[in-house]
Amino acid sequence: MKWTLPTLALVILVSLNTIAAPQKLPVEAFASIADVSNVTLSPDGQNIATVVKMDLENQQGSLVSIYNVASGESIYPVQTDNQKFTITGLTWASNDLLFIYAKFPAVRYGTPTTESRLFKYRLSDKNLSSVLKPKLLKRFKWVPQVQSDIINMLEGDENHILMQFRGLGNNSQFETVMKVNLSNGRSSTVQYAEKNVIDWTTDKQNRVRVGIYRDDTHYKIVEQPDNNEDYRTLWEFEAFSEDQVWPMGFGKDPNILYVQAYHEGYKAIFKVDLTDAKLTKQLVFKRDKVDVTGGLIYSKVKKDYIGISDGTDAEYTFWDDEYNGLINGLNKVLPDTRNYIVQYSENERRYIVFSTSSTDSGTYYLGDRDEKSLQPIAYRYKELLPELMARTTTIEYKARDGLAIEGFLTTPNDTPKTKLPTIIFPHGGPISFDNNSFDYWTQYFANRGYAVLRMNFRGSYGYGFDFMKAGLKNWGLEMQTDVEDGARWLISEGIADPKRICIAGASYGGYAALMAVATTKDLFQCAISVAGVADVEDLVKSHRGYTNFEIVKKQIGDDYDALYERSPVSKANNINVPVLLIHGEKDRVVDIEQSEDMYDALKKYNKPVEFVELEDGDHYLSDNADRLKTFHAIEAFLQQYLPTTKAM
Numbered sequence: 001m002k003w004t005l006p007t008l009a010l011v012i013l014v015s016l017n018t019i020a021a022p023q024k025l026p027v028e029a030f031a032s033i034a035d036v037s038n039v040t041l042s043p044d045g046q047n048i049a050t051v052v053k054m055d056l057e058n059q060q061g062s063l064v065s066i067y068n069v070a071s072g073e074s075i076y077p078v079q080t081d082n083q084k085f086t087i088t089g090l091t092w093a094s095n096d097l098l099f100i101y102a103k104f105p106a107v108r109y110g111t112p113t114t115e116s117r118l119f120k121y122r123l124s125d126k127n128l129s130s131v132l133k134p135k136l137l138k139r140f141k142w143v144p145q146v147q148s149d150i151i152n153m154l155e156g157d158e159n160h161i162l163m164q165f166r167g168l169g170n171n172s173q174f175e176t177v178m179k180v181n182l183s184n185g186r187s188s189t190v191q192y193a194e195k196n197v198i199d200w201t202t203d204k205q206n207r208v209r210v211g212i213y214r215d216d217t218h219y220k221i222v223e224q225p226d227n228n229e230d231y232r233t234l235w236e237f238e239a240f241s242e243d244q245v246w247p248m249g250f251g252k253d254p255n256i257l258y259v260q261a262y263h264e265g266y267k268a269i270f271k272v273d274l275t276d277a278k279l280t281k282q283l284v285f286k287r288d289k290v291d292v293t294g295g296l297i298y299s300k301v302k303k304d305y306i307g308i309s310d311g312t313d314a315e316y317t318f319w320d321d322e323y324n325g326l327i328n329g330l331n332k333v334l335p336d337t338r339n340y341i342v343q344y345s346e347n348e349r350r351y352i353v354f355s356t357s358s359t360d361s362g363t364y365y366l367g368d369r370d371e372k373s374l375q376p377i378a379y380r381y382k383e384l385l386p387e388l389m390a391r392t393t394t395i396e397y398k399a400r401d402g403l404a405i406e407g408f409l410t411t412p413n414d415t416p417k418t419k420l421p422t423i424i425f426p427h428g429g430p431i432s433f434d435n436n437s438f439d440y441w442t443q444y445f446a447n448r449g450y451a452v453l454r455m456n457f458r459g460s461y462g463y464g465f466d467f468m469k470a471g472l473k474n475w476g477l478e479m480q481t482d483v484e485d486g487a488r489w490l491i492s493e494g495i496a497d498p499k500r501i502c503i504a505g506a507s508y509g510g511y512a513a514l515m516a517v518a519t520t521k522d523l524f525q526c527a528i529s530v531a532g533v534a535d536v537e538d539l540v541k542s543h544r545g546y547t548n549f550e551i552v553k554k555q556i557g558d559d560y561d562a563l564y565e566r567s568p569v570s571k572a573n574n575i576n577v578p579v580l581l582i583h584g585e586k587d588r589v590v591d592i593e594q595s596e597d598m599y600d601a602l603k604k605y606n607k608p609v610e611f612v613e614l615e616d617g618d619h620y621l622s623d624n625a626d627r628l629k630t631f632h633a634i635e636a637f638l639q640q641y642l643p644t645t646k647a648m
Contacts, residue, residue: 133185476566584617
């Protein structure tokens, strides 16, 4: 059997200046899981751990790879078929110890859940084991669903970490903080659970200082001087309100807390002196007309926060001039891509760069500030060469009520930009967003000859408070017409062929696709829903067994009659175009019953519908075989109902 793993030592990169003729790539080039993901550098900068795609004759899945920079050798200590469990992340605990995060679907008392676990691999003895030992788990009233929540790596102590769990003590529904020994698995309680406190934050002195208190939709940010002491309320607010304040981390000074809050209608970063009776927020970082998101980046060298980490691959954005200088240098060396530092070694002399664009799926580089070198180490999708991908441009159109909607238009290479067969592709979430970055779904459609429009309809994330608020309880209303107005704009601009437009989406995007063909006539010629919502009433009611039920009702609504009327399943008889439904049987975000009910409703009225069930599939198409099955089904569906060549 032959391994076909991405080489982490040497990657042959095709020049961006190469001119290539239009080329139809195989479905597998787009539909396979990434060749490389979760790239992380050890504290000493000597080892790079990553998750790589496993592709054997009779076995597929993912492997954890650990590549030694000095020797150029790799080891593969962990593998999974992405069905029993999926690797979700990697973190170095020390130079010798790698944490491996994993998830798998389960059912608790009849309620579908996603379970998370934390494993450790020690390089010195080549040993893989669970961080939590059976003896520790016996202390719990029930086995914790989440067993991977590290809240403090305890700098200077390589033998212990702080983790939080539910299932202990008198307030077992809420979080207890425990100190866990990484050698023998022993533990001790550091912070006892407090009623309604759902998350804890420590200061740089390793004391549990701040908690997030939630009662239904009401939040409080509480603070205590030390573990288990009486706490005071710093701020309180309602979910989705403009006066929300979220703790992000403590500075070196234990009285300085960094927070995220709204500034002139957009999220920004502030710091607050907790000894100040007025809790005055001092602005640290903001962006113009967009939200600041992500987590703080703490420099162990400068002993201060130097920026934020956000984006698809946790890209670094600095507010420190020294680090911005390094980014400016990278941009000169790599001028055709957006270049992000995504990790530093502990002394910040080595670093990982992720370089990407709308046509470049992403290249990882190892940088060395002392040697002044930049070495390519891996390409995210090795078959999706940049010169074969279609370019994306940022556009703007007006919704029917005049609201400006930002969109991202991708058109096929070397084709006239008029009267194109088109895919409207709204994002999931719906409190999520699209941007002018690489998207493998979009590139697949464009490679097949379709124009693709993605848009950030109202309610999308990142555009400030008013834009976010406009999406609350708005499923099937203006959020929906924003999507449809994007299709009409493409027609008015002469870009889309009005007789050859399909709408496709996943999760909420699947809902938008189904709702579009249920509420419009002659605008779309087909619809594709992957793990989509068909019954909004049922979606809300299905959260009754979860702790966020009240939040869901506040976001989506609780007028069940109205929600059903705004559900595609209630309007199946109005749909007169072919529909493709695809759904994983172990989807823990949108239950497969949503697609099953939609299929039954369409069949009842003899509507043209196909339903592809993914055995053991999850919401994110984590398994390579599920992605391939999904894309092959889409390929056949589009060839039948929306071919890219007009009939003669």
